[in-house]
Amino acid sequence: MQNTTIKVRLAPTPGQAELFEKTFGCCRWLWNHMLADEQKFYQETDVHFIPTPARYKAEAPFLKEVHSGALAEVHQSLRRAFQHFFHNPAAYRHPVYKRKKGGRDSFTMYCQSYPSGKGASIVLTDSGVRLPKAGVVRARLYRKPLHWWKLKSATVSRTPTGKYCCSLVYEYPAKRPAPVAPTAETTLGLNYSLSHFYVDSNGFSPDPPHWMGRSTEKLAKLQRRLARMERGSRNYEEQLQKIRRMHEHIANQRKDFIHKESRRIANAWDAVCVKDADLRAMSQAIRLGSVMDSGFGQFRELLRYKLERQGKPFILVNRFYPSAKTCRSCGSVNDALGPDDRRWTCPVCGAVHDRGRNGAENLRDQGLSQYYEQQGLGRSA
Ligand SMILES: [Zn+2]
Structure with missing residues (x-):
């Protein structure tokens, strides 16, 4: 059921x-x-x-x-x-x-x-x-x-x-969909990004929803005004209510965005690979980051079930796999890569990488080989 x-x-x-x-x-x-x-x-x-x-x-x-x-x-x-x-x-x-x-x-x-x-x-x-x-x-x-x-x-x-x-x-009653076999062409790697929500293995990232930034600014303004008001006064209560409404509005915008994004991806691709991220570490980053970030865990969950309903694999790559630091051209791991380096040059082969895309492509390849391996084991058992 x-x-x-x-x-x-x-x-x-x-x-x-x-x-x-x-x-x-x-x-x-x-x-x-x-x-x-x-x-x-x-x-x-x-x-x-x-x-x-x-x-x-x-x-x-x-x-x-x-x-x-x-x-x-x-x-x-x-x-x-x-x-x-x-x-x-x-x-x-x-x-x-x-x-x-x-x-x-x-x-x-x-x-x-x-x-x-x-x-x-x-x-x-x-x-x-x-x-x-x-x-x-x-x-x-x-x-x-x-x-x-x-x-x-x-x-x-x-x-x-x-x-x-x-x-x-x-x-x-559950109807089990026919399983879809993914290939490198029909599989998408998704790399979580603090500033763009994600970067995929084709270098695409969703338009940073500017309305979300606007809502965040408005919220900050409301909160600054609240701080100047007398606690418990009528104005204070009214302001508090405005802030609650703004929070709700932002939550709705975010929900709408992640529903549409996950639907679009689940329909267009046969498999998606993401990192099996440490959600606790991510929620700490969220506290430091913008409103955008807090939807990623939810987004992953929506994506997982939208894919699974179509018989498409949602592949989790081990969180310790160095997807960002591995050079796509020569396979060497660049341990000197800092968390803020957007573009980097491989010290071994000299290839220039966009951090997000390089990471997403690595996730896709790693996820796929992991998936094939599992399928192979399943068949021989
Ligand atoms: Zn290299």
């Missing part, structure tokens, strides 16, 4: 918005209490146990005002969080308490089918989404599910600027 998500923007009535807010609050309250009780129980008995939502209803009668499906999912997601943490503490952190401020509020409900074909608890209609307890919430749909998709769950969330969204997760 394969999953896909349709995200819609909701336009709730004041009553529906109030119910959403109440549900966010109840879910947060329940999460924090379950987590605290789990900790307490563990300290006293050395056993991990999370009480069910029903146990809290006497103590907290307000829980009865929201749909029990959302509360049941809090229990499930806390259990999952602990399971992930126990199985892989290096990758997952211990569940933490949810704070009211700063956190992104959301709740999830699973779609229940009623017996004897009487429909389901969550339904996407022409005008919106029908949710338990809330009724039909008006929504604008940009994409419609195909008729054989099965609705699994709905997650309602509120952005920091107060917009309500709903992510609908659908399940459908």
Whole structure:
């Protein structure tokens, strides 16, 4: 089975918005209490146990005002969080308490089918989404599910600027695409670049989206103005809201950009090679760099799944392979190459290289030979 998500923007009535807010609050309250009780129980008995939502209803009668499906999912997601943490503490952190401020509020409900074909608890209609307890919430749909998709769950969330969204997760039988065999001509190497997002093995880099630079400038201006205002004043709050809106705007621009770029590449090429980068090191670079950079991890992920859906390989090259420092002409490794050298001359053979393109071409060749090797091993085994 394969999953896909349709995200819609909701336009709730004041009553529906109030119910959403109440549900966010109840879910947060329940999460924090379950987590605290789990900790307490563990300290006293050395056993991990999370009480069910029903146990809290006497103590907290307000829980009865929201749909029990959302509360049941809090229990499930806390259990999952602990399971992930126990199985892989290096990758997952211990569940933490949810704070009211700063956190992104959301709740999830699973779609229940009623017996004897009487429909389901969550339904996407022409005008919106029908949710338990809330009724039909008006929504604008940009994409419609195909008729054989099965609705699994709905997650309602509120952005920091107060917009309500709903992510609908659908399940459908996976169709395995015929595998595509890449060649050097149909394979693209992508080299991450701080200033251009990426440089590919043909020397191409996407137009640095200048609007993103403009948005960043505007954001900096807003933040400078905020710094001069009195904390907690009305002007301050208004300015803060403007900044949140700007952040959201930039995030949307970036998302749009990486979706289009990954779609374009996944359609035009049969395979893509990138470096299996250390994402933690990259996120540190992001803190130092511009707004542009922060989308690269997400971009890689989108590219991976868009390629895989077409049976095309997404090839990760070992992060210690010196793609930037290896000369394409003679194969020698130039250890003297600094991180800021854009153009360089090979001290061994005298070839002149563009750093980004040389690195991307190396990644493509290295990735392809790695891929062939794996395929060969697969066949002989
Ligand atoms: Zn050389």
